[in-house]
Amino acid sequence: MTELLTAAQMRAIEKAAIDAGEVTGLELMERAGQGVVDAIFEEWPALRRVGETHRAVVLCGPGNNGGDGFVVARLLKEAGWEVEVFLYGDPKKLPPDAKVNYERWGQTGVTIPLSEIRRSYYQGAGLVIDAFFGTGLARPLPLECSIPIRDAYINQDQPNGPRIVALDVPSGLCADSGFFLHDDDDGRNWIGCHLTVTFHQAKLGHYLERGLTLCARIIKADIGLPPIDRRWVRGKGFVPPLPVALLSSDEKQLAGLGNRLGKAKHKHHKYSHGHALILSGGVGKGGAARLAARGALRIGAGAVTLGAPPAALIENAAQLNAIMLTAFKDADSLTETLQDKRINALCLGPGLGLGAREKELIVAALDQRSPGLDPGPQTQAARRGPGSSPGLRPIVLDADVLTHLAQDDTLFGKLHAKCILTPHAGEFARLFPDFAEKLNAPATKGPAYSKVDATRDAAKRAGCVVLFKGPDTVIADPSGRCSINASVYERSAPWLATAGSGDVLAGFITGLLARGFQPMQAAETGAWLHTECALGFGPGLIAEDIPEELPKVFQKLGV
Ligand SMILES: NC(=O)C1=CN([C@@H]2O[C@H](COP(=O)(O)OP(=O)(O)OC[C@H]3O[C@@H](n4cnc5c(N)ncnc54)[C@H](O)[C@@H]3O)[C@@H](O)[C@H]2O)[C@@H](O)CC1
Numbered sequence: 355m356t357e358l359l360t361a362a363q364m365r366a367i368e369k370a371a372i373d374a375g376e377v378t379g380l381e382l383m384e385r386a387g388q389g390v391v392d393a394i395f396e397e398w399p400a401l402r403r404v405g406e407t408h409r410a411v412v413l414c415g416p417g418n419n420g421g422d423g424f425v426v427a428r429l430l431k432e433a434g435w436e437v438e439v440f441l442y443g444d445p446k447k448l449p450p451d452a453k454v455n456y457e458r459w460g461q462t463g464v465t466i467p468l469s470e471i472r473r474s475y476y477q478g479a480g481l482v483i484d485a486f487f488g489t490g491l492a493r494p495l496p497l498e499c500s501i502p503i504r505d506a507y508i509n510q511d512q513p514n515g516p517r518i519v520a521l522d523v524p525s526g527l528c529a530d531s532g533f534f535l536h537d538d539d540d541g542r543n544w545i546g547c548h549l550t551v552t553f554h555q556a557k558l559g560h561y562l563e564r565g566l567t568l569c570a571r572i573i574k575a576d577i578g579l580p581p582i583d584r585r586w587v588r589g590k591g592f593v594p595p596l597p598v599a600l601l602s603s604d605e606k607q608l609a610g611l612g613n614r615l616g617k618a619k620h621k622h623h624k625y626s627h628g629h630a631l632i633l634s635g636g637v638g639k640g641g642a643a644r645l646a647a648r649g650a651l652r653i654g655a656g657a658v659t660l661g662a663p664p665a666a667l668i669e670n671a672a673q674l675n676a677i678m679l680t681a682f683k684d685a686d687s688l689t690e691t692l693q694d695k696r697i698n699a700l701c702l703g704p705g706l707g708l709g710a711r712e713k714e715l716i717v718a719a720l721d722q723r724s725p726g727l728d729p730g731p732q733t734q735a736a737r738r739g740p741g742s743s744p745g746l747r748p749i750v751l752d753a754d755v756l757t758h759l760a761q762d763d764t765l766f767g768k769l770h771a772k773c774i775l776t777p778h779a780g781e782f783a784r785l786f787p788d789f790a791e792k793l794n795a796p797a798t799k800g801p802a803y804s805k806v807d808a809t810r811d812a813a814k815r816a817g818c819v820v821l822f823k824g825p826d827t828v829i830a831d832p833s834g835r836c837s838i839n840a841s842v843y844e845r846s847a848p849w850l851a852t853a854g855s856g857d858v859l860a861g862f863i864t865g866l867l868a869r870g871f872q873p874m875q876a877a878e879t880g881a882w883l884h885t886e887c888a889l890g891f892g893p894g895l896i897a898e899d900i901p902e903e904l905p906k907v908f909q910k911l912g913v
């Protein structure tokens with residue numbers, strides 16, 4: 355699984371390697387610069403052609419990111435390029451490794467103060483290297499630095515206009531939060547780069563908020579640091595926060611997922627695959643719940659029942675076949691139905707309604723305790739995991755239920771370890787106004803409060819898994835375990851933002867809970883599969899298509 359790092363974690367990993375005598379800072383800087391040049395030539399092979407004149411403008415800052423810039427300048431020059439280097443800051447104040455590389459560069463080229471840069475420098479330049487700031491940016495990007503990069507962008511429209519390559523992060527981006535650090539409106543139209551080359555591991559900011567658009571594309575350069583876990587285990591003088599996992603399509607992750615999803619194959623009757631109950635709204639309001647139910651069924655719940663108010667039964671019956679249907683007049687009838695211990699996962703929220711009856715249904719669902727509850731096929735895992743409190747039914751709480759929870763503290767207090775909340779940004783702000791306020795405050799200092807921080811805080815307060823939706827969906831549990839399912843870069847699926855898509859996601863997660871997945875696992879797997887379905891289908895997708903794409907995704911996973 356890919357881990358995403360904070361700037362502090364990255365610094366700690368580097369420091370541990372340097373302190374252990376495995377590598378020097380200078381060697382790391384050299385490898386970083388080499389990694390950038392290799393990535394550039396791999397990305398744009400035409401820039402490697404010999405016999406042609408190539409020009410680069412390298413923009414260096416006052417820290418080690420600037421040091422990487424000096425290495426890139428030297429290596430490009432050695433490869434026959436014409437290179438102009440500009441420095442923001444005083445060369446005398448450069449940190450030691452950056453200073454060495456400034457001086458090495460000085461043996462073959464000159465360094466011009468940034469104040470002397472003019473737009474004309476970009477003419478005929480094939481490359482602009484953004485080495486102003488990396489993981490050390492703690493304050494807003496100075497205007498003196500943002501203007502030259504914006505000018506480079508203006509020139510990109512010219513024939514052979516420059517490609518802008520950001521070292522580690524596009525300057526201005528907070529590596530921990532993905533926010534663009536600014537103290538006025540200047541950051542709003544910031545464009546970023548064409549390619550970001552990061553070192554060792556991707557950072558959180560590459561996969562959150564503005565990072566999703568500013569980084570353009572991400573290449574990881576291996577600078578020979580050991581994998582993250584060795585450092586955690588050895589604990590070289592620091593206590594790291596839990597790393598954040600990126601749900602990606604790497605092979606190891608796919609194999610694990612395929613295994614997990616394949617486990618239920620050998621059970622032989624429908625109830626051994628779990629039974630999900632999805633509650634629907636009233637007359638004319640059942641579409642969202644039907645989408646969720648379809649998602650739960652397709653993802654492999656053995657049986658799915660839709661619970662509707664009596665008046666909406668006929669309407670739902672006309673649209674459902676494999677999905678069973680039952681009537682709930684009130685909360686008592688729900689409590690009665692929940693005596694059936696085979697029902698091992700619930701979904702409340704999509705199209706449910708905001709009235710008093712619905713609120714009672716939520717209370718009934720959250721209050722129920724059923725000691726003999728069938729935990730589903732993955733019994734062993736279900737007994738072990740953190741959300742494994744016996745007698746509690748896993749419940750996905752979405753949409754209207756989130757509004758109920760936001761309005762009623764007593765209701766919120768009933769949340770338990772087997773609940774999963776799935777808010778989008780608006781619902782999150784209603785449920786957790788204080789965290790949302792911190793998250794939405796203008797980011798002027800790094801590291802800024804991030805969506806990861808907000809989701810972890812929310813999960814802790816709610817005492818259950820929170821899945822905070824978006825193109826950067828963040829999932830956290832109360833222990834701090836956290837992952838990001840980002841539908842960006844090679845997994846970009848903007849067509850997933852379509853009406854009813856969230857209802858299907860709620861259904862996916864409910865179906866996985868019915869199959870015995872732990873809440874965190876169910877949320878992660880559901881979110882990952884949701885994106886994969888959208889990628890498989892492509893543009894033109896509507897919510898109904900998402901569950902129908904699952905069989906193909908399963909086939910690819912070997913399930
Ligand atoms: N040995 C290492 O530590 C390595 C570092 N690497 C590079 O080093 C970068 C991190 O270097 P640094 O920690 O020096 O940080 P940066 O190079 O990102 O810059 C931070 C420097 O600028 C100052 N600063 C922060 N915000 C400012 C602002 N708004 N205006 C003016 N000055 C500001 C800081 O005080 C610091 O001196 C990484 O992103 C990566 O590019 C790589 O070379 C790999 C090895």
Ligand SMILES: [K+]
Binds near residue numbers: 484520521
């Ligand atoms: K940079």
